[in-house]
Amino acid sequence: MPAAASALLVSDHVEGTVHVLTVPDGAVAGRLTGRHLSEHAGFLALPGGRVACVDDRRGELLVLDPFAERLVEHAVPVAVPAEHLACDPSGRLLAVTTGLGRNGTPWSDLLTVLDLSTGEAARVRTRAGEPGVTVLGGGEPLVVLRHREPGALAVHRFADLLAAPPGCPPVAPHAVLPLPDDGHGDAQAPASGHVFAATGEGVHRARREGEALAAEPVVPWGAPARGWYLRLDTRRHGLWTTLRGGDPDPLRWPEWTNQAWYHDLATGRTTLTDLGPGLVFRLALARRRTAFTRVHPDGDELILLGAGAGDLRRVPLPPMDGAPRRGTTPWEGVERRAVAASPGADWVAVSRGGHGEVHLVDAETGQEVARPRLSTPLHHGGHLALRVRGDGADGDPVGR
Numbered sequence: 001m002p003a004a005a006s007a008l009l010v011s012d013h014v015e016g017t018v019h020v021l022t023v024p025d026g027a028v029a030g031r032l033t034g035r036h037l038s039e040h041a042g043f044l045a046l047p048g049g050r051v052a053c054v055d056d057r058r059g060e061l062l063v064l065d066p067f068a069e070r071l072v073e074h075a076v077p078v079a080v081p082a083e084h085l086a087c088d089p090s091g092r093l094l095a096v097t098t099g100l101g102r103n104g105t106p107w108s109d110l111l112t113v114l115d116l117s118t119g120e121a122a123r124v125r126t127r128a129g130e131p132g133v134t135v136l137g138g139g140e141p142l143v144v145l146r147h148r149e150p151g152a153l154a155v156h157r158f159a160d161l162l163a164a165p166p167g168c169p170p171v172a173p174h175a176v177l178p179l180p181d182d183g184h185g186d187a188q189a190p191a192s193g194h195v196f197a198a199t200g201e202g203v204h205r206a207r208r209e210g211e212a213l214a215a216e217p218v219v220p221w222g223a224p225a226r227g228w229y230l231r232l233d234t235r236r237h238g239l240w241t242t243l244r245g246g247d248p249d250p251l252r253w254p255e256w257t258n259q260a261w262y263h264d265l266a267t268g269r270t271t272l273t274d275l276g277p278g279l280v281f282r283l284a285l286a287r288r289r290t291a292f293t294r295v296h297p298d299g300d301e302l303i304l305l306g307a308g309a310g311d312l313r314r315v316p317l318p319p320m321d322g323a324p325r326r327g328t329t330p331w332e333g334v335e336r337r338a339v340a341a342s343p344g345a346d347w348v349a350v351s352r353g354g355h356g357e358v359h360l361v362d363a364e365t366g367q368e369v370a371r372p373r374l375s376t377p378l379h380h381g382g383h384l385a386l387r388v389r390g391d392g393a394d395g396d397p398v399g400r
Contacts, residue, residue: 006345007066009051009385010358011037015376016057020066023347023386024360026372030071035062040099041082042400043385045393046091051385052399054082054096061085061096061114066387079110079123085399088135089190092117093158095143099130106130110168113143113161122162125170126154132186134195134398136208142174144213146186146197151179153197153206153213175212179204187230187239188397189265196239198227203239203263219263222270227261233285234395235343236307239263240290242280243272250329253279254297260290260305273312275303279330282400284341284348284386286363291348293317293337297326300337302350304363315366322354340384344391353381 006023013036020030036057044052050065050073063074083099093115098108109128114121132146141158154173161171185198193208194216202220206213221227225245233240245257258280260273278296285291292303300323302315317337324330335353341363350359356377360370385400387393 006342006347006386006388007049008340008349008358008360009043009064009066009387010351010374010378011039011053011383012374012376012378013037013039013056013383014379017376018064019374020071021358021372023345023349024362024369026358026360026370028372028374030066032071037062037383038080038082039380039383041085041096042383044085044087044094044399045385045387045396046087047394049387049389049391051387052085052087052094054078054080054085056080056082056101061094061112063116067389074116076114076119076121078112078114078121079108081108083130084133084186086133086135086186086188087397088141088158089137089397091394091397093135093141095133095135097131097133097145111143111145111161113158115162120162122164123168124161124164125168132183132197134186134188136188136193136195137190138193138208140211142208142211144195145173146179146183148183149181151181151183151199153177153179153195155212157211177206177213177215184228185230185241186398187232189232189237190395190397191237192265196230198230198241200226203227203230219270221261223259223261223272225257225259229282231283231285231400232396232398233262233290234392235285235287237265239265240283240285242275242283242292244280250331251327253324253330254326258294260292262290273305279324279336281336282339284339285343286341286348287343287346289348289363291339291341291350291363293339293350295323295330295337302339302348302359302361304348304366313366315361317350317359318352320353320355335379336381338381338384340386342386342388342391343393344388345386347386349384349386351378351381351384353378358384
């Protein structure tokens, strides 16, 4: 495993491999095979530079330490297909929800909770769907599930779930807070005990009160669009997403509008920055910049957004064979890009789906410093996580 200060995990969830690269030189320092990680559940940052993820084929939660001689620190059986992954602020108590997988309608209602310090784990039944999840600390740990249709934030005591008898028994929430039916996107601010859920109306806020949640005013999007993804900024204590607007028909994806949405949790101010048309997916947080990738038939780019007004750098990216085209959808059978960064470094990593390449870019200059080519094609763009020891990324306790 790498002795470097920065390490990049590169998952090809189609081929079933995980590479560990040193950063910024891009040298391969380790490799796992036969591991098909859940791209949707993503990587969850844990203390000490570690990450958690879920192997969807073997049905295991993995704790990986890219800085140790042995990459796999823990492997714990969990229910799959994994939809969302989260932990409490200590990084000890984890929860994994199940989702659609390769099915057209929701079918699984299984939730797995586990305690990494003791090895205890339990599975229970909640509601079939695609639930988001957060795990709150501060006294009695709580698991908060974000359900859809009907929408709700369902609160469970972690200890009750972990003590459930075998056989995956059904459980009822300890408390429920109503939510619109179209929730998609979750975040938690551990310092204040707040949870957030993205809906068509805006960001719904709730704060912990004892063993329940109390609703607070909704944060509006401030545009005729909505965010489908929330991310806590551990550097500036704010929330990020991308607002997607335009005709929702996926065949019209080249015309979709995209705006970077940032909400300062201390001041309550919201900032919108236009990113351009096309497909903008997940984002990543480097030390001083926020990184986005934009896929478009006229050319792809990495967008590096600074804290100041107008501080935006656009870096062209080489095209992908098999990229989504006009008249097709951007989701099915096409290549995409994944992006990763660490709040403790100025590097950004961007994948080139189908080519097995990763662009390592200096976020301050926009210059590519290395382009390692891996032994697998990184179909669908794969998934990436960049860690630096002590980078504070584990202050965001939701998988990305």
